[in-house]
Structures are given as structure tokens and as C-alpha cells.
Amino acid sequence: MLVKIDFIKIKTKEELYAKLKEELKLPLHFGENLDALADVISGEVSLPLKIHFINMDLPQLEEFSDEIGTLRDLNNEMDDFQFRYAIKPFGF
Secondary structure (H helix, E strand, O other): OEEEEEOOOOOOHHHHHHHHHHHHOOOOOOOOOHHHHHHHHHHOOOOOEEEEEEEEOHHHHHHOHHHHHHHHHHHHHOOOEEEEEEEOOOOO
16 A cells, blocks of 8 residues: 655644544554554554655654654565655745
8 A cells, every 4th residue: 555645735743643544544542653653554554555755845854853763764674664755846
């Protein structure tokens, strides 16, 4: 499954976690934090899974650096999980 999270529509961590919860069909008990994110990806979602963050800007890279780091770590540790992110084109 490929899940694209468009950061033109994401401004806060709450919005990011709500979108992940919706797209990944996460359980109601999902804690909306880094540990819960790592736990559900490594044990509760169907694999293979690709998550792509698209249209990020530089302030968003900083704001969401913890989430990016967690997903990159999982990308490096898991064979059936892929994470990528992309900065929106200049002048967008």
C-alpha cells in the first residue's frame, strides 16, 4: 500500500496524526505520538507499506523532524516498509 501525505494540507502535528490515522486505518487507541507511530507501523498495519510525505517546506521539515526521524529509522530497520519525503518545488 502507498500512502501519500500532502503537506500543503498539513500544518500541525495533530493534523498529521489525524491524517495517518485515517489513511492507515489505525485503531481508536492509537496514541498519536512517536512511540505509538513506531509501534503501529512495526506491528499493527498491513505490510508492505510505503509512506511518502510530499510538498513539505523547510519550516515543516523542522516542525516534523521527530516524525521524519522515526519513520526513517523504521525504513532502515524493516524490509517491508519504505518512507520518503519531498520538498515542494521552489515558488510553489
